Amino acid sequence: MTTFDKREEGFERQFAHDEELKFKAIARRNKLFGLWAAQKLGLAGDDAEAYGKEVVLAGVEGQDVFKKVRQDFDAKAVAQTDHQIRRTMDDLLSQAVAEVKK
Numbered sequence: 001m002t003t004f005d006k007r008e009e010g011f012e013r014q015f016a017h018d019e020e021l022k023f024k025a026i027a028r029r030n031k032l033f034g035l036w037a038a039q040k041l042g043l044a045g046d047d048a049e050a051y052g053k054e055v056v057l058a059g060v061e062g063q064d065v066f067k068k069v070r071q072d073f074d075a076k077a078v079a080q081t082d083h084q085i086r087r088t089m090d091d092l093l094s095q096a097v098a099e100v101k102k
Contacts, residue, residue: 021100028096030059033089037069040078065089 034055038048059065066085073080 025097025100029093030056030065032092041076
């Protein structure tokens with residue numbers, strides 16, 4: 001194996017590792033986001049956990065979790081602006097990244 005091949009293999013491993021961490025961080029953010037939204041929707045306990053899992057699954061299935069929560073908020077007349085929701089998503093992503101890196 002040449003030096004070039006070793007470098008290429010190293011970059012590929014690093015890319016795969018980075019993508020795995022990114023996936024875990026986004027899934028964790030979606031869980032935290034779902035729990036936050038559940039609280040705003042007046043859900044607690046098992047219902048809140050179920051809603052959090054629903055948001056995670058929506059993200060894994062390629063759905064826009066922002067739109068899902070926005071629609072749920074609109075259906076229940078929860079007063080949150082798009083900016084507030086996106087800001088919370090950003091804050092929770094930072095928290096999720098820190099948790100995944102631990």
